[in-house]
């Protein structure tokens with residue numbers, strides 16, 4: 293009986309978050325740059341780096357670079373920008389440091405506004421705002437039909453690493469610019 297109650301409670305919560313906390317994704321274009329100027333995801337070096345990539349318009353340069361083919365989405369709730377995520381293709385040694393280069397999908401940048409970190413508080417991994425964005429990126433990465441989805445993360449960025457581990461990203465060693473490489477297998 294407690295098991296049944298547990299499942300029902302989980303289903304009710306999921307229903308609630310799906311209806312009232314669902315983010316809307318829009319594809320970022322140059323016209324969005326003025327609208328993202330209020331985005332703030334923290335004051336640590338790696339956090340300002342993430343926000344600056346978006347706000348400075350560097351994101352647009354990467355989108356136009358044919359080698360990177362980066363796509364970026366903005367995620368909104370009630371007209372407020374909750375976060376953004378980007379996706380591209382790359383060829384990298386995975387695990388890092390090995391001579392074996394593989395084609396992989398990559399998340400170049402990903403951030404959630406500080407006001408929304410850890411929110412909605414009692415939601416499951418997939419219903420959290422950051423989780424919704426990650427699931428969107430994984431869904432699109434699968435369409436590339438590549439074996440890995442990888443990303444680079446600052447070795448001191450424990451929160452992001454904790455978040456990626458929840459989504460089963462594994463540590464793949466230290467990559468270029470002294471950043472940690474994490475990846476999941478897609479196929």
Ligand SMILES: CC(C)(COP(=O)(O)OP(=O)(O)OC[C@H]1O[C@@H](n2cnc3c(N)ncnc32)[C@H](O)[C@@H]1OP(=O)(O)O)[C@@H](O)C(=O)NCCC(=O)NCCS
Pocket residue numbers: 333334338339342401402403404405408409410411420421422423443444445446449450451452453454455458
């Ligand atoms: C990374 C980011 C998108 C994650 O979003 P979030 O809303 O903070 O993520 P969640 O709260 O769902 O998950 C974070 C998890 O990290 C873990 N965590 C949090 N602080 C931690 C710490 N100091 N050490 C280790 N793990 C930590 C927790 O397990 C937490 O999950 P839980 O609350 O379910 O236990 C967000 O923090 C962010 O935008 N950070 C700034 C930009 C950034 O660093 N981007 C990534 C660049 S690679």
